[in-house]
Amino acid sequence: MHPQHFCMIVMVTTATVVAADFYSSKYDDFDVQPLLENDRILLSYTKCFLDEGPCTPDAKDFKKIIPEALETSCGKCSPKQRVLIKSVIRAVMERQPKSWNELVDRYDEDRKYRESFNKFLEEKD
Template sequence: MKLFIALATLVVLAAGQNTYTSENDDLDIDALVSNPEMLKAWFNCFVDKGSCDKVQARFKVDLPEAVQQTCAKCTAAQKVITKKFFAGLKEKAPADYEVFRQKFDPENKYFGPLEKAVA
């Protein structure tokens, strides 16, 4: 009986993993991309060139999978955040965008579909 309860609990938990946690969906991405120092800090966190705060670290955990799976588990808010982060990085720091893209998509096969998915 205990085994059945444990298995049922695992099934319920696994079924609930269809999206990433929404705890930071209220991130003010417009403020972030409009502030060059903040944008650079987030970039540095994501590419392992700087430390990460709690919010950055939470996004960083999911980032590789989100890139490879075209944000399939992203909430609507996370798709907006991703779209605006990419656009801001491309516009304000194109060289950093290329470093970021190379880190998460060195074979250049994920970013095109990902950018379409979050558009």
């Protein structure tokens, strides 16, 4: 194999592996403002996550990654996703504390990830 071809294969493989280390960038530009500004919309997402209401396609996608994101303190989140997730979680915590506690009970019943996740939430964006 020609050395240039080998280098190209290594670069493509490396780029693929690095990209796989993050969640899909599909939602990097997700507009969280409606969730942050409208309690009804925020509550509908929360109810979806708790299996208490219908899910929009976006909410379904987010719901799938909640357990892993919680366990890893958003370890596969891109920098943009980290900012978006922190904004939404802080809104739920502040405006819907009961729902937040229900989410914690559902996704971290043993409170194994609470301390590390709280540190993630406190990090500067």
